[in-house]
Amino acid sequence: MSELNFPPVRRRYYAVKTKLSAVRDRVINEIGYAEVLAKYEVKPSTFHVWLHKYKSRVLSEEQHKRLSSRNYKMLYPMTDQERAELESLRQEVEKQKILVESYELMLELARERLHVDVKKTTRRCY
Numbered sequence: 001m002s003e004l005n006f007p008p009v010r011r012r013y014y015a016v017k018t019k020l021s022a023v024r025d026r027v028i029n030e031i032g033y034a035e036v037l038a039k040y041e042v043k044p045s046t047f048h049v050w051l052h053k054y055k056s057r058v059l060s061e062e063q064h065k066r067l068s069s070r071n072y073k074m075l076y077p078m079t080d081q082e083r084a085e086l087e088s089l090r091q092e093v094e095k096q097k098i099l100v101e102s103y104e105l106m107l108e109l110a111r112e113r114l115h116v117d118v119k120k121t122t123r124r125c126y
Contacts, residue, residue, distance in 0.1 A: 011112060014042070016101045022047065023054045028062050 022040045025031045026047075031039075037047055078086070110116045 012041075014040075016104070019050045020054055020058060023050055023058045024062075026051065027055055027058055 018040065022036055022042065025039070026033065026036045033044075033047075036042075037044060040047070042050075107118050110118050
């Protein structure tokens with residue numbers, strides 16, 4: 001029996017910003033599914049994973065943008081200390097988002113390049 005030599009599968013790596021942008025185009029900007037696939041040159045199955053993974057994040061960021069554009073002085077005036085604490089918390093959240101993205105990338109690279117599944121899977125015994 002002869003061996004078949006298939007070319008190695010070339011995987012494309014997309015930055016998290018690209019994934020978020022694609023999901024934002026579909027969910028917020030309401031661009032058609034096929035248009036998003038063509039624009040980002042991605043397969044439907046891959047984009048479906050992105051939608052599942054990042055849709056809630058994109059929606060929460062959009063809600064935050066809409067809320068921050070309102071005039072809060074009309075609702076509840078904040079003290080200088082509260083403003084400083086809020087800014088500090090926002091900066092901490094941004095740092096944590098970057099940290100989570102880097103961990104996700106490391107796990108993805110370990111799984112794809114080293115064939116090591118680092119994520120813990122729970123097995124339930126019934």
